[in-house]
Amino acid sequence: MIISACQQARQDNLAYVWIDTCCIDKSSSAELSEAINSMWRYYERSAMCYAYLDDVDVFDPLRGGHGVSNASDGSSEELTSKQVDLIDEKDLARSRWFTRGWTLQELIAPARVAFYIKGWNFVGYKATMGRKLERITGIGTEILMEHWPKLDTVSVARRMSWAAKRETTRVEDMAYCLLGIFDVNMPLLYGEGEKAFVRLQEEIMKDSDDHRSEEDVSDIAA
Template identity: 50%
Template sequence: MRLLNTTTFELEEFFGANIPQYAILSHRHGNSEVSFQDVLNGKGLVKEGWRKILGCCAQARKDGWNWVWIDTCCIDRSSSSELSEAINSMFRWYQRSQVCYAYLSDVPESETDVYRIGSAFRGSKWFTRGWTLQELLAPKKVVFFNSSWIEIGTKRSLETLISAITRIEHLFGWETASVAQKMSWASRRETLREEDMAYCLMGIFGVNMTLLYGEGEKAFLRLQTEITKISDDESIFAWLHSKTPGTSISAPTSEEPPTQ
């Protein structure tokens, strides 16, 4: 696992029991994110995404954490094997974090009432991403921040509101939900790549799969197969029966780059 030092902004790799405590970021990708290569060659400083990294590291230092994990710069996406390992491990990484910072770039500092019908928080696209479903559920502690890195609240303090937005009844007991219920949560979300709609659910269902970008809807068929291997929950068949043959679990969006 590669982590970013919150003070020096240097990357370091850790393994097994030697992985230190860390904060982790959940966010929507923008048009100019800082990559692993950008951190190494120093080009990340001029990218728009650097401000997000600075904000995340500043909050982590304030909370007493020396390390953070940020998907954009902590994964070397030029390595297909590393990308596959990271995506298969991602749920566990969020689960083991000390705190997850959910950065909602489309919620302005000026918003004072997130409970208001039509609020930017309620309408944040963070709640529509496929990948943020596991980033909401896996960590024990999630803290939400607006575009200016001002705290909005936590998963615990905003539980009722978040449940209303996501239709996930038990944010802290979601593991007991049926396969069909979990599929219904995902059906309201989107990913750029069709395959990612399956890959982003692997951790939630406790399965691992080889990543094969280009396989299209076959990825979801493989996910179904893996789920049935480890679960006798027949609600998956009821869910699949309710879907129109040949359609995917959700519609794609062009908003995010592959895997995020």
């Protein structure tokens, strides 16, 4: 996946590519905290965000088997428009990418998101998949299609609802992955468990007139 992303970035005439799983030194608490508190800005200012749905595969009768990347050397082959039509919305909706907490900001913050499925096969851009993404995520196209979405005009309750069905491996990350969504900054304290939501709630309440946030954060934490 990393090699494919770098190759795609080169094809798109991009000078470099940033991948969170390998570009953040997680052994450094200072670097990890800075990266997570800055991540929304990274995505917001990116020229392109690549979303790789590695668990989405399709049965393609045109190629006689499961999968869409049947090149003998294992390289990616771009799907034809007819093959893209074979990818059902339900197949996309079942992807783990749409249930992970960290990918929420990857979907909303960048102006341009390109979606790829297993075999690094391109299936579309956020701009052309708006209605489909809205049905899958519950996030309106007026947010998804906005170049720089003004989330401060969206209620706390609505923003919290976007994360309601998402999960993270660590309890604290379910709060930390929402920092950019609510435009707040706070230090990371792994080991604090659900107390992370209390701190997130306090930060939200400092700048919000929407006092429903306390109940909403508690619902997500539960």
